[in-house]
Amino acid sequence: MTMDIELTVNGEQVRESVEPRMSLADFLRERLQLTGTHLGCEMGACGACLVLLGGKPVHACLVLAVQASGETVETVEGLSERGAIADLQAAFHDRNALQCGFCTTGMVVNAHALLGETPVPARDEIRDALSGNYCRCTGYEAIVDAIAETARKRASDAEASA
Amino acid sequence: MKSPAFDYIRARSVAHALEAYRDLDGEGVYLAGGHSVVPSLALRLQAPAALIDLSGIDALTGISLDDGWLRIGSMTRHAEIASDPLIRDHARLFHLAAPHVAHPAIRNRGTVGGSLSLADPASEFPAVALALRAELEVAGRDGIRRVKADDFFLDIYETAMEPGEILQAIFVPPVRTGEVCAFDELARRRGDYAMVGAAVQAVVEAGRLADISIAFFSVGNKPTRAGAAEAVLRENAMNDTAIAAAQAALDADLDPSDEPQMPASVRRHLARVLLGRLLGHLGTTA
Incomplete structure (x- = not known):
């Protein structure tokens, strides 16, 4: 069985025919070559595949592509290209908040969503938000630093321009 | 791992879902938020002929007060359970428990009905339903019945629902003084x-x-x-x-x-x- 699906990915209308068993993550990676969405565990434990579905972070490995039909998806590529996470990316770089980089895209997508909802989160809130994102390299401290630093900078920039 | 192949049916109504389940002759699995079903497929723990997606059924959504009782549609996502003001005021235990369920991204998709139907003994919401003395509205081919939470959870991953039945809503009794x-x-x-x-x-x-x-x-x-x-x-x-x-x-x-x-x-x-x-x-x- 294949089904026609139609969805918006990074602002572009996409029409494809897919098998129902294809996950949204495989759809993004294999059909659209958006390989910034990483597949680690394929069971919702590691958080490497987080994308925004209807503006909210979800595991692309736990959503079937057919379930996303009619929805709006944004991946790390979309966020990056429209400059929405430029400061987060720079802060991750400055703080050495990545080593192998495998978890980083999921981390950044999640951090972007967190700062959208909670502009200046406490460190505990950052840790709670990242509790479903595994990083096996950094020990998390630098990642939390980078997100906290970005939040502070955004807040002071907003104040300066107010 | 990747899931085995299956067909996909987007149910338009509870009646349509029940009919699709019957037609699949025991080979269908209902899909709510999918955050237990989809990994179980990837792990090849089950291989249904088709998934019947319940997410498009209006009757399974919404949170409302009905004669003092709070009705929570079974497709209500965990994130909404955490943030909804009616739940905060009329079913506070659900409000308190929701932030403990898995991780934030999971809570954006997982549903309260899926959690109760799965009856994982480590899940928060089944215990909340018990403590609230909630009643669970179940639809089957013979009509709709209400089951007290005390009678609903039978064993590990086992509930009082018969194969093919659908949990439609959770009813929480009126808040008492004190x-x-x-x-x-x-x-x-x-x-x-x-x-x-x-x-x-x-x-x-x-x-x-x-x-x-x-x-x-x-x-x-x-x-x-x-x-x-x-x-x-x-x-x-x-x-x-x-x-x-x-x-x-x-x-x-x-x-x-x-x-x-x-x-x-x-x-x-x-x-x-x-x-x-x-x-x-x-x-x-x-």
């Missing part, structure tokens, strides 16, 4: 499965507990009411002596098994500690 509640769990990390968790709801009248319900999860094969501890506390003043007696009574209520990662004696100890904390918390908020 009602207080508390929820907590002991987990190694936030978002991990709890080692022990509990939900408590009580009615305080003139310094005495006129009523109390205590439900544990992650202790045994199903969420469990602590009837002996409840009996010790009911109609009594809440003080250190009463709390100690309730903690001692838990031994009769809970029957955890010895497991490689945790002996039963440790889980019993953690249950007593948690109950003490929750009852102490009730005392201060009463």
Whole structure:
């Protein structure tokens, strides 16, 4: 069985025919070559595949592509290209908040969503938000630093321009 | 791993979903939020001929007050359970428990009905339904029936629902004067499965507990009411002596098994500690 699906990915209308068993993550990676969405565990434990579905972070490995039909998806590529996470990316770089980089895209997508909802989160809130994102390299401290630093900078920039 | 192949049906109504299930002759699986079903497919724990997606059925959505009872549609996502003002005011235990369910991204997709239907003994919401004395509205080919939470959870991953039935909504009884509640769990990390968790709801009248319900999860094969501890506390003043007696009574209520990662004696100890904390918390908020 294949089904026609139609969805918006990074602002572009996409029409494809897919098998129902294809996950949204495989759809993004294999059909659209958006390989910034990483597949680690394929069971919702590691958080490497987080994308925004209807503006909210979800595991692309736990959503079937057919379930996303009619929805709006944004991946790390979309966020990056429209400059929405430029400061987060720079802060991750400055703080050495990545080593192998495998978890980083999921981390950044999640951090972007967190700062959208909670502009200046406490460190505990950052840790709670990242509790479903595994990083096996950094020990998390630098990642939390980078997100906290970005939040502070955004807040002071907003104040300066107010 | 990748899922085996299956067909996909987006149900338009409960009747359509029930019909599709019947036509699949035992080879269909309902899909709500999909956050247990989809990984079970990827792990090849099951291989249905088709998934029947319930997410497009209006009758399974919405949160509303009906004659004092709160109706929570089964497709309500965990994130909405956490943020909805009606749930905060009329089913506070759900509001308190939601942030403990898995991780934020999971809560954006997982549904309360899916969680109750799966009846994972480590899940928070089944215990909340027990402590709230909620009633569960189930639709089947013979019509709609309501099952009390006390009669709903039978064993590990087993409920009073027959194959093919659909949980439509959760009904929470009207809030009573003097009602207080508390929820907590002991987990190694936030978002991990709890080692022990509990939900408590009580009615305080003139310094005495006129009523109390205590439900544990992650202790045994199903969420469990602590009837002996409840009996010790009911109609009594809440003080250190009463709390100690309730903690001692838990031994009769809970029957955890010895497991490689945790002996039963440790889980019993953690249950007593948690109950003490929750009852102490009730005392201060009463």
